[in-house]
Amino acid sequence: MKKYKVNVNGTAYEIEIELMSEEEAASAKQAPASAPAAAPVAAPAPAQAPGAGEEVKAPMPGTILSVNVKAGDAVKKGQVLMILEAMKMENEIMAGSDGTVTAVMVAAGQAVEAGTALCTIQ
Secondary structure: OEEEEEEEOOEEEEEEEOOOOHHHHHHHHHOOOOOOOOOOOOOOOOOOOOOOOEEEEOOOOEEEEEEOOOOOOEEOOOOEEEEEEEOOEEEEEEOOOOEEEEEEOOOOOOEEOOOOEEEEEO
16 A cells, blocks of 8 residues: 555645555446446437437537427527537537438437537438
8 A cells, every 4th residue: 555645726635555466456437436327318209110210419528408309390590409508609500401300319407529420310
């Protein structure tokens, strides 16, 4: 066990670090510490087959601030489907074509990566 002093934002902390054997490290990876299980999020029931149609994907990583459509809604090209916050800017995610929203795969407050499917339009 080794002791270290760490300074974080002007506050000094004393920490202890223990070197684990490879066997201990492997068993720790297989059996992670008990973490609280995330509550499952209920997905909205799609009006048509989920995933039918063209996927609208996140152009960049960020957080969904608001979802303006739901499954079954008719949308026009250029209509704002949702707002994605990235780098402290609000980006409008717009429909690429006229159609009907067949599925919405995200909810407000959800973090997404670039390329994540947000919804589908048929």
